[in-house]
Amino acid sequence: METVDTRQEILIQASRLFKKLGYRATTTREIAKAVNIKQPSLFHHFPNKKAIVEEIFSLSLNEAAVRIEEACRRDGPASERLHQYLVWDLSTLHRMPMAMSAIYTGDALKSEEFAELAAKLKAFYHSLEDLISQGIDSGEFVEIDPMLGRLIVASMTIAHLEYAEEVTVTDPDRIAREGADLILRAFRREQN
Amino acid sequence: METVDTRQEILIQASRLFKKLGYRATTTREIAKAVNIKQPSLFHHFPNKKAIVEEIFSLSLNEAAVRIEEACRRDGPASERLHQYLVWDLSTLHRMPMAMSAIYTGDALKSEEFAELAAKLKAFYHSLEDLISQGIDSGEFVEIDPMLGRLIVASMTIAHLEYAEEVTVTDPDRIAREGADLILRAFRREQN
């Protein structure tokens, strides 16, 4: 077995355990057992436990941060730009072999140990609130506090992610489109 | 200071720490420090750390489980029964001095240690899915998997709870009504 496979397997098994037990409650011994290696072997692939969660996080957040910022700056209806972003986000996440909902649901980034990751996430949330504000100003969305809008988008994204992790996804693109539609329903003003 | 006050204060401070750090990551020393007592004094009020989280959980779940089941069996439009339930749920949670979102967001009930609590929550979710199914069958709600509907209701409830914990709530009833309206928007079919 090549190194890269073990590395990938660590990320997959760790994400599933983080989802089930939480980051702090998941021990490096449990991760190692799921990967079928002994606990100290983990430290050949990652310098520490924190680095595992950071890599899973980066996998989903780095590109998302760029794309949401782009969506903020583009022209056109805010609801369409948000919809496009959500379709990309959901289809990307649905394709990943890791249990991505673990990251946002879990306890990891709430502790001060992960202040840097939390700051990145905060910047992402700021762009999302900006985009929602644009939609409220243009009359596309109902008038809610953009912060509440952001919390709803984030929580519904996680809910949809958890749903897709339970049922068998055959067409990630279709389920991503349905998810984006559902999220926008929650605060898009009726057109007719 | 009376015993009951210290007990209550432990529940409040513990819930805030559970929300911030997660159940497993919050140490009994940290809880004790927040309450201004020493760590072993906690064990005079609660037999163990688990009992603290169980009490916070029971505070919100016991009555909720009875009420959602009643809502399932009553007559009338399912959307109205769900709305009434959500208004009660949100206004009750918004009035509590504990950080109630901690319980559902957190890592606590995912571990096997809390299998009993998880079973109670599962029964609650079952009733919620039943009520959503009724609304889909009657044409009040859009046609989605009831499981996805349940995940959305639960995640939006938590989002609204987190929102109310951030901003200062002056009128719990009004904000509860607005929250229930917003949650139902997500999958109620337009009437006109």
Add this chain to the structure above:
DNA sequence: GTCTATAAGCAGATAGAC
């Protein structure tokens, strides 16, 4: 009802052989 002292166990991480 709160304290100090401490037990018993488990965590993440390192050393060094193979």
Add this chain to the structure above:
DNA sequence: GTCTATCTGCTTATAGAC
């Protein structure tokens, strides 16, 4: 690249004085 053995520190919880 994986192993066995082990260190150090921190965790929950108990014992028993006041």
